[in-house]
Amino acid sequence: MSRTLIEQNPDLRFADIDVRQLAHRAGRTPFFAYDRSAIDARIRKLRAMLPSGMHLHYSIKANPMPAVVHYLATRVDGFDVASAAEMALALNAGTAPTEIGFAGPGKSRDDLRRAVASGINIHAESATQLRLLTALGWELGVQPNVAIRVNPDFHVGHSGMRMGGGAAPFGVDVDQMPALLRELETREIALAGFHVFWGSQCLHAPTVIQAQRQSAELIAQLSDGLRTLPRFVNLGGGFGIPYFPGEAPLDLEAVCEAMHEWLPPLHEKLPGTKAILELGRYLVGEAGIYVCRVIDHKVSAGRTFLITDGGLHHHLAASGNFGQVLRRNFPVVLGNRPDDAPRQRCHVVGCLCTPLDRLADDVELPEAHIGDFVVVSQSGAYGRSASPIHFLSHPEPVEMLV
Template identity: 80%
Template sequence: MSLTFIRRPLGLQFGGMDVGQLADRAGRTPFFAYDRSAIDARIRELRSLLPCGIHLHYSIKSNPMPAVVHYLATRVDGFDVASAQEMALALDAGTTPAAIGFAGPGKSHDDLRRAIASGVNVHVESQTQLRLVTALGWELGVPPSVAIRVNPDFQIGHSGMRMGGGAAPFGVDVDQVPALLRELEAREVGLAGFHIFWGSQCLHATTVIEAQRQSVELIFRLASTLPQPLRFVNLGGGFGIPYFPGETPLDVKAVCKAMRDWLPRLCERLPETTPILELGRYLVGEAGIYVCRVIDLKVSRGKTFVITDGGMHHHLAASGNFGQVLRRNFPVIIGNRPEGVTRERCHVVGCLCTPLDRLADDIELPEVHIGDFVVVKQSGAYGRSASPLRFLSHPEPVEMLV
């Protein structure tokens, strides 16, 4: 008589696998894993709520893993990039240059040359950029596709990161836009569109609604004197995801309902213009995890420290060193243990010799053992690529799309 043992998964299930199976696939820890089914679900939900006529762009800077970019290329209408390398990723994924917008306050001469030669939309952010773009266009014999990124004359509260509205390195102040339009006309270069990015990581629907309303009104003001219709207007994004206790997910239904109110007016006044919603973190942030392994446990002056083989060099945002004013814990669990077991308070730290290397402070977790998997959720955006990977020369983490 033979016995068959059935392996029963414990703890986290992600992408159809438990964390041990994910670790086997990665080959080692630490690693990032991104769940394509979660990305699909987010895009399906958003498409079902957005009014017809809105184009959805993915901001590559939020997660530039090539497999993620290629996967999204068939699911979104275009990409927004912030470097020549990101532009190359978008083009390699088969995206048409006309569906790519290149923004950034500090584009190099080489960046602009490559962008113009490729035919992508260059979002100029200063008079210097405009003059260089037009000069390079003449030099290459290629008419550049130029948009103006506008620093709006309104400020919006409750945004995790403001990208405009006051003195800023991003975009051209509203009152300077007319002069740039006259210069474009004098240089015989047409204007493809406007880009207004007011902020990011916003969880307040009323804030997003008001920002979009004011952005549309600003577009109407700027477009009223143009001799030719705009091809597109990029209204930014700003949609946030919850990271910390007490945060409530953005009410996307309310935002999309408000969009249905103003979109007909935009289509009526600018019938040849495509409105673009640019999202990054909102599409992929909740679809990713970071996994590292417990390699030591120690008690120091009555406090328990869980020491892992990962840390801030892989996931700077989780350590609190990526723009947080006050350090707060990302959602952290022990991925191979059920939630309902005996719990203890501890600090989860990385392997680096700096006190900044903390993945969770004073957190309650199931009883931890050496060899357990520490899982940081909400890690699909601004994780690996936003971290100092070469700090102290530890191995880089694996990335995989599952």
């Protein structure tokens, strides 16, 4: 693991684990391993710094491995899901339906029917979804719990992916909200809450602070005149983790200090309304590694290539094909010789028949041998589940919670 990242995150223990022992447990390479102690350390730190009135949800899409979800079920206050399968994961982990939120712009009728029947909070993202939920409530003889996802009318910078502001498939535009809320109050639907998600993978504390403050103000305005106040307000997350050289961790202390300022006025405006922080990558991203094995070592036109049994079909994000405009390397080491001094510049590539299958370009590593373990850190989120696992029909990677 990158020493810079170890120094920034002293609670991570993978630097002290013998990768060969992990490989023995996995039975083969490639594999993902997720560290319970690192997840716990991140949650403890958040709990210590967040205001007492802030509830913590885990966004399952970051890492839906069932063992991870079940482990987190006893450590967070609820889950946010983006599919019927994720909803089933959350319910099977023992989470109360009222602590599960279902977001996504393209929910099918079957997805919504199952969600209404389960009693979870459904985040409606259009008038069409609201009307379909009304019909399903009549069909099933229950009153759906509906939150409205709001497409905010403010823009934020410094985020890896903008999820709101301007034209977007996500949520209902602010200027359309009054009409939708009037329509909702004429239907037999319980307004569970509001959901604002402004962006993701943000390392810039002032941006997070501004977005959260503006989200709280927006929800307070939208709640004016409602006959029934929302039960909860999901203020999204957006907290990023450092992946690349030059990136510093998010200043969590500054973000939480600001929460202590803007959260009390929100509670005064909306007494009894629960505030939710929805985090995924920030809880599990730094708690995972991806390990593959060097199966060939070759020189071509003066350049050294380490060819592994892994690749982008397992870890698309590390290859640069999950949103990087300019490809940069995730932290990579030789796991069985992490303390050896770098002696060669090389390219670490996968086993697929495409030049896009790159795990690291032009990196300095110890001189590698066939059989060495290549370890890619920062791999706990958007790894296996966000990758084209079946591309070229190679074996799937193992996953372990250790």
